[in-house]
Amino acid sequence: MKITRVICHAYRMPLKTHFASSRVKMTHRELVVVELQTDGSETGVGWSTTAGVGAAAAHALIIGYLAPMLVGSDPRNNERIWQQLWMECHAAGPGGITTLALSAIDIAVWDLKAKAAGEPLYRMLGGARQSVDVYASAINLGLSTAELVTQVRHQLADGYKAFKIKVGRPGPYDDLERCRAVRDVIGDEGILMLDANQKWSLPEALQRIRILSDVGPLFVEEPLLSDTIDPHAKLRAATGVPIAVGEQLCNRFEFWNYCREGAADILQPDVWKVGGITEFLKIAALGAAIGIPISPHGAMEISVHLAAALPNAMHVENIFGLNLFDFGATRQAPDIVKGRITPSDTPGHGVVFAREALTEHLLVPGEEIERSPLYLPLA
Structure with missing residues (x-):
């Protein structure tokens, strides 16, 4: 089997509802879709998404630099392909736009391989289990307490048993x-999980987490800026509340830096951000080697396949409004029953995009994008 053609497009999809967390105001979801055609009958499809910045850059990297390197490659050799592409881009940066581009390619490679x-x-x-737990997640910091309670009641009625809510209100007792x-x-x-989206300084986080420990969270996610490792270790040691990190980390080396410093209890790699499935498996192995579970972000x-395959994966996250169906990229809603999901049993990952719907939101290469800043200014 040889790859004969690489097709790639980027899209900017307007969200049905605008979201705000403690640091981010999100109006769009951006999507990069890669299609690998082969000399046989199979086609592989992969993708990566962003919160609204970077898809055009990842698309340019794929089309201009990486796609020509793929033609003639055997997709069954995923390690060879991954290493070649990652090292080709390494001088430009070992994460970020590089791994967003590589993730879309790598998922398509694994789709073909399967x-x-x-x-x-x-x-x-690996096939560790037939189905996995799903937790309900939403960008809900802007909701009133009454609205938040109504949202969670609906999720509970739909069969969810685990929930993640945003924290980071101006006052700690408002969050509480x-x-x-x-x-x-x-x-x-x-099961209750809390997500601060990197809002706090170390002194703030120490105070806030001690106050919020009253509600017994399974973990607090991203309490501090993700670039700071030592403060995470100090926070973890001082509060005794489990700390989860990984949404903003881009490769196994960044995850290992957290692991070796004792700065995380739970790793949250995002398969779209770390370079795809090939790298995700290495991060999961890091966690397994030192007894840290994986909670895919x-x-x-795709996370349902990864969590079903790996014995140290805890569950998967359904971010309401941001799964592929909710922002209009697919026509098939996720089949979640009583808080569990079963991965597709068809060969490959089984995801089919709504191409005609995506075309309406095509990003034109080089065209200026009208948008508001994603990150809110610090108070």
Whole structure:
């Protein structure tokens, strides 16, 4: 099997509802889709997404530099392809736009590899379980307490047993009141996770997490700027509340820096950001080697295959409004039953994009993008 042609497009999809966390105001989701055609009958499809910045750059990197290197390659040699492309871009940066571009390619490579074997992706990757837990996640910091409680009640009625909510309100006791209200709804048996989106300094985080420990969170996600490792280790040691990181980390070396400094209890690699499945598996192995579980960040449609394949994966995240179906990229809604999801049993990953819907939102190379800043200024 040889790759004969690489097709790539980038899209900027308007969200049905605009979202705001403690640091970010999101109006669009950007998407890069790669299609690998072969000399046989199979075609592999891969993708990566961003919160609204960077898809055009990843698209340019793929089309201008990486696609020509893929033609003639055997997609079954995913390690060879990954290393060649990553090293080709390494001088430009070992993460960020580089790994956003590489992720879309690598997922397409694995789609082809699984199709060639006639296996669903999760079984090709290891097949540790048939289905996995899903937790309900939403960008809900802007909701009133009453609105937040209503949202969680609906999620609970849909069968979810685990929930993640945003924290980072101006006052610590405002966050606590909201978290207590949610805890009252889900009960002692419900699993509650908190996400600060890198909002706090170390002194703030020490105070806030001690206050929020009252609601028994499974973890607090991204309490500090992700570039700062030593403060995470100090925070973890001082509070005793599990700390989760990884949404903003881009390769196994960045994850290892956290692991070796004792700065994380739970790793949250995003398959779209770390360079795809090939690199995600290495990050999961790092966690397994030192007893740290993996909680895949977002990317539910691929994360379900990864979590079903790996014994140290905890669950997957359904970010309401940001899964592929919710922002209009696919026509098939995720089949979540009583808080669990089963990966597709068709060969490959089974994701089919709504091409005609995507075309309406095509990013034109070199064209200026009208948008507002993604990150909110610091208060």
